[in-house]
Amino acid sequence: MYEEKARSYIKTNIIVSIGFALTFVMLVALLVKIGSTNSGLSAGRTEKATTYANNLVSNGLYYQAACEFENILREAKLDDKKKANLLFILGNLYMDNLKDYQNALATYIKLKTYYPDNPYTTEINQRVVTCLERIGRHVEAQAALQSATQIGSIESPQDKVIAIVGKRPITMSDLNEAISELPETLQVKYSTPQGKLEFLRGNLLTSELLYNLALRQGLNKDAVYLKRISKLEKNLLVQMAYEREVKDFPKVSETDLRLFFEARKDSLYKGKKFEEVRNEVAQDYIRTKRGEYESKLLEKLVAGETIEIYPESLGISAPAIKFGGGGE
Structure with a gap:
């Protein structure tokens, strides 16, 4: 009698155990299936999304472009090099185009934290200092500056003289600003130290030499020049006023x-x-x-x-x- 009860008890427990095991296997399979259906953007979709984001930048839709780059970083399967590159572009977009120094700072910090071996470390450190200064965190900016440069140096990396044309110095800030005005693909090309040197020698110096020539010829007092300056000033003010008014354009979900x-x-x-x-x-x-x-x-x-x-x-x-x- 006891043996029969024991066999019944063992049989019941075996059935229950098998049931639990089957349930567990089915649950794992379901989770794997769910994971596979939400695996992010495919390579083709990633390429299209990147093209779309670049088109937004080209059309001056910087906020929407930033949202799209954020989505690519979140959904796409990218290697560390590409992620670091996109984060650098995104940070520059926030800083140079949107003047959103808090998001720029957060992006640069993320880039330094997750991808410390990225090729942009020197410039990122400089940009972090600038972001901290722009949002009024001057003490932290000074600390970051001392950490990124030689101890005791008070020269901001952005103000560091990198060339002199005639009597006018060209600073790192001048170079970065000129590069930031280029299309996104060229910004990437000239983002490395070697790329910056190439742009400095091939583009910025030529521009400075022609500028000095124009001053020597008195073109800054020419009537045609003054009329164009007046028109450019008006257009620039119109553009700045427009950008300020539409900065709160709703985020696309x-x-x-x-x-x-x-x-x-x-x-x-x-x-x-x-x-x-x-x-x-x-x-x-x-x-x-x-x-x-x-x-x-x-x-x-x-x-x-x-x-x-x-x-x-x-x-x-x-x-x-x-x-x-x-x-x-």
């Missing part, structure tokens, strides 16, 4: 893109799958939302001004049009 796609998948995307046209959807979404954002901005600006238009001056027989803050 995957949910927003999918909702935008679903509302237009038949009329605009001809029934294609979202994954096939994601980059196109993102561009259309940003273009549409930016148009709406700019319309609201225009309404706000018009409300603060009195505007009058005189059609008769254009040969149109019509009364003057008045609108805006003081118009009707």
Whole structure:
């Protein structure tokens, strides 16, 4: 009797154990399957996403470009060298284009922490100092400066003289600023010490020599030059005001893109799958939302001004049009 109960007990425990084992195996298989379906961007998608991010930079959409680079770093399967390179580009985008020194600082710190053998260490240290100075953390900036340069040196790396043309010194800041104005692919090319030397000798020095020639010829007092300067000044101020107004442009989320796609998948995307046209959807979404954002901005600006238009001056027989803050 006891033997029969013992056999029954053992049999029951074996069945339960097998059940637990099968459940565990199925759970592991499910997790593996889930992991494989969320393994990130493929090589082809990564290349397209990178091209898209570069196009955003070329079109002056720096915030959206930064978001896309962040997504690539988060989702794509990249080796350490490529990740370090993208982080360096992203940090420079935050610092040079968006003037977002806190995010730039965070990106540079991440690059130094995760990829300490990256080829940009010297410049990153200089940029970290500049970011700290720009956000008002002067004590920490001085400490970082002393750590990155010789003990007792008070010269900022950005102010270090790297060449002299005539009597005018060229600093590291001059060089970095000139490189930051280049397309993203060229920024990468000239980001290394050897690349910087190549740009300095082949581009920046030529520019400085021509500038000195123009001054000797008195072109800075020429009427054509002064007129162009006035126009450039106006355009620059317009661009700066615009960038300041749209700096809070809403961040693009995957949910927003999918909702935008679903509302237009038949009329605009001809029934294609979202994954096939994601980059196109993102561009259309940003273009549409930016148009709406700019319309609201225009309404706000018009409300603060009195505007009058005189059609008769254009040969149109019509009364003057008045609108805006003081118009009707």
